[in-house]
Amino acid sequence: MRRWSEASIADRLGMATLAATGGIFAGAWFTSGRLIRRRPPDPAVSPDAYGLEAEVVRFPSRDGLLLGGYWIPARRPRGTVIMLPGHNGSLDPDLIHVPALVRHGYNVLIFDFRGHGRSQGNAVSWGCYERLDLLGALDFLRRRDVDRVGVWGFSMGAAVAIRTAPETDGIAAIVSDGCYADLLSAGCGWMAQRGLRGPAVKLFGRLVLRMAEWRLGCSLRDASPIRWVGKIAPRPVLFIQGELDPYVPQQDFLALWEAAREPKERWVVPGAGHRDADKFYPAAYRHHVLDFLDRWLAGRRGHKS
DSSP states (O other): OOOHHHHHHHHHHHHHHHHHHHHHHHHHHHHHHHHHBOOOOOOOOOOGTTOOOEEEEEETTTTOOOOEEEEEESOOOOEEEEOOOSSSSSSSGGGGHHHHHTTTTTTEEEEEOOTSSSSSSSSSSSTTTHHHHHHHHHHHTTTTOOOOOEEETTTTTHHHHHHHHHOOOOOOEEEEEEEOHHHHHHHHHHTTTOOOOOOHHHHHHHHHHHHHHHHHOOOOOTTOOOGTTGGGGTSOOOEEETTTOOOSSSSHHHHHHHHHHEEEEEEEETOOOTTTHHHHHHHHHHHHHHHHHIIIIIISSSSSS
16 A cells, blocks of 8 residues: 555656646747747837828848838938837837937938838747848848948847848947847846746746747847847947846846947946836937937948948
């Protein structure tokens, strides 16, 4: 009887362990799907709402997917800026930043990455394939005789800019607002906001990323900005970072900053969270961005932009 009881207990423990393991893998599979899924578009906003004269454009990514967005010319252009939204449903919330650029003399191309808004694609790859979208945008502008641009990216958009810049000389300067150092750390920050912390959470996050990589057929780790930011120089990067960003803790930002080479500039914004510095200090935010672009993009001579 005793042997039977010990065997029964062992069987039950084995079944419980198997069930728990299965639950963890099922949860990681579900989470990986949510990480890379296409989201519904944000509420539509027309450039007309900001008094902007915009051309609706569509152009191919380097792998053929069609991307949609707006070309918004300045009356007396002094340069061109590509704006890269973050991981939202669509570009619409970021149109609010365009008028300041256009009034200041910058043409703007803003578009949805694959898996967002107006563009084709059903998955988000956090920079792995979105770099092909940015390269496609540069191809589109070259056909309009623009061969040198500034890039202003938000969160994932900033990560894409940093990942792509070493592959092309068409990017002259980068404004990075809320860029994470690597996706695992940002994901752990997202889970910490929901009360999930500790070593087990990081292990779960690694499992989620591996499953997402299997689904996508690419390495999310290879797209980590910290692997690429040191290869951008001698082109400059302006880092804008919220002091209280829950997804990009200060130690991660410092690691990203230290990995970058000169020329580089930073504005760590007191009290700000993830990519909301403009809401805390709107005038200072515009000044930092426009001053940087004036010095490093419009201030350069001898290039079409």
